[in-house]
Amino acid sequence: AALKVDLARVDVKAAGEQLGLSVAAPGTLNGAVALSLGQLPERLTLADALPKLSLNEAKLTYAAPSTDTSFDLHVSQHDRGLLIQGRGNVRQNPINLNVKGGSLSALLDSDTYPVDGTLRLGDSEIVLKGQVGTTATPITAQLAVRTDRFPLTDEQTLRDVDLQLDYREGKLAIEPSRLRYTDRGLNLDLAANLRTRRGKMKVDAKGTYKDKPIRLNFTGDPPLRLLDGPYALSARLAIEKTEVGIDGSIARPLQVQGLDLEFSAAGPNPARLSGLLGYPLPDLPPYSIKGQLAREGSKLRFKKLDGRVGDSDLRGSLALDLGVTPPMIDADLRSDNIDLDDLGGLIGAAPATGPGETASTGQKQKARQEAKSPFVLPHEPLGLAAATGKLDGTIRFRGKHIKGRAIPIDDLRFVLKLSGASLKLEPLKFGIGKGSVSSRIELDTNNASAPAGKLEGEVTRVDLRKLLGPFDISDDSLGLVGGRFKFWVSGDSMADLFASADGGMFLLMTGGRLDQTLVEVAGLDLGEAAVTLLGDDPTGVPIDCAYISLHAKNGITTLTHALVDTRDTLFLADGYVDFNQELIDLVIDPKPKDFSLFSARAPLHVEGRLADPAIYPGESAWLKLGSAAALGVLATPVAALLPLIEPGTGQGSPYCSGLVSTLDRARKP
Secondary structure, X not given: OOOOOOOOEEEEEEEOOEEEEEEEEOOOEEEEEEEEOOOOOOXXXXXXXXXXXXXXXXXXXXXXXXXXXXXXXXXXXXXXXEEEEEEEEEOOEEEEEEEEEOOHHXXXXXXXXXXXXXXXEOOEEEEEEEEEEOOXXXXXXXXXXXXXXXXXXXXXXXXXXXXXXXXXXXXXXXXXXXXXXXXXXXXXXXXXXXXXXXXXXXXXXXXXXXXXXXXXXXXXXXXXXXXXXXXXXXXXXXXXXXXXXXXXXXXXXXXXXXXXXXXXXXXXXXXXXXXXXXXOOXXXXXXXXXXXXXXXXXEEEEEEEEEEEOOEEEEEEXXXXXXXXXXXXXXXXXXXXXXXXXXXXXXXXXXXXXXXXXXXHHHHHHHHHHHHOOOOOOOOOOOXXXXXXXXXXXXXXXXXXXXXXXXXXXXXXXXXXXXXXXXXXXXXXXXXXXXXXXXXXXXXXXXXXXXXXXXXXXXXXXXXXXXXHHHOOOHHHOOEEEEEEEEEEEOOOHHHHHHOOEEEEEEXXXXXXXXXXXXXXXXXXXXXXXXXXXXXXXXXXXXXXXXEEEEEEOOEEEEEEEEEEEOOEEEEEEEEEEOOOOEEEEEEEEEEOOHHHOOOOOOEEEEEEOOEXXXXXXXXXXXXXXXXXXXXXXHHHHHHHHHHOOOOOOOOOOOHHHHHHHHHHHHOO
């Protein structure tokens, strides 16, 4: 910083041994200096003049109304030295200066100049004592700063300051000192102890940040290394049971550029830091991660990320551009093995908490509450509005192998795009049963009532034999499934999204066998009812083709068409699922093609809460779906879905193409 004063007038007057000097700058600076030269020889040299030069008195007045600053300085001769006194105001804070120094000739000619005095600014006191070098002699000084309160800005304040500094031989040491720093804007209150030990600066601090306890331990190079760098440091920060570590160096510390740092972070749940950081973080199990931290202009780069989240591994890189509003994120993340339970928090569900599973104390408590709930769908708010607006950018993720609770999923891929109030997952794709599910989710959180958007996608060649392999079902029980779906939804929890759904789904399966084992896999304990529905053939009923179409309106999903075609029986279904109350009401109706089978097979009724439905014999669904006209309209959608389960166009399929022909004949007069 530099002070520049444009002098409008400088007057010099000499009378005998006395020399007078006056200066003026309109509205800013006015002053006068009176000097004594003593008896000078006829041939004057600087070496002759300096010892004889003395200061009688100097007065200066400085005023800067724009910064509410004014200062009067008075310098006089005192006990063979100078007495420097000043008084004024700096931004309405009173300032007082009282310093004793050596003579004027000593200041101009000696190698060192002694000073001893105090500077008071408001309630603050700075004590200065030492030798100031005037030529090549190193400065030696001791500086003590004491204050109860020293405002830095309108929101930032230093309090309870007792700072002891010792400068000698070009090095600044901090004697055991303390201070307290508060920032009302950040809601930060931090009390710190500082000292220099073995050539390193050490800071131990604790306090609160946004009303949460915080602890900081810092070790770094001596303070003066901050001026030119590189500056080596090691820091540990603890907050909300989360530990963050940073080790390395900064090439240009005052500009926070040239970062060469290793970082680590570990905690019970990233979401606990969302409110503290001001950015949305996902709800996940306990995690630990490490990597490299660098800065390029306004971008922070987290490179070579490597860690674990719950029972899943995580690697990749992330860049955060803080030079734009809102900040821009760009991330590439990947995992070799993901435990699907670890992602439960993303949909408002707790992770699994059984033996061998990783979960925090809070997540275990949440899991116990979910176990007691009569609902299947999570009601926990997803915080979709908080996930948008604070950050823009793209997050790409790929998980090779997914460990599910029962369903084998692999090759999970998604691209999350954030832009203003818009959140998009395009695509969200994963492999399942040697097939795939590819979808696209788009949500707008700018909706006044709740986030709203749509979900659409395709199910392609999913082999149910692979999908349900963990249930030890015979290969003959299952076939290939394909389909399409599209729903419009709104809400901020999975329960709300399901309860608001409008749209539909079409599914087609070819091959397989309807038997007791397959029914049990659906979670239904049919008992003797299975015999009523399927007959008493222990090998089950071979499935030629199965077709289901669903229509959703305001969260009530209705079976518009549902049939399973076998060699001798056509199974029909009718009913609905109400996701507002999580209720189900379905009728499964077998229609034997051979009249002799009627006595062996009867309708079945599934009714009650989704979590625990009741099953008993019920009324027929034939009135809705049994007519030839009603069956005939199914030929077109069934044919359209064939390419999703059969290679090529699906022509020549021994299963569903036969059903298409039958349905097509049914609609012809």
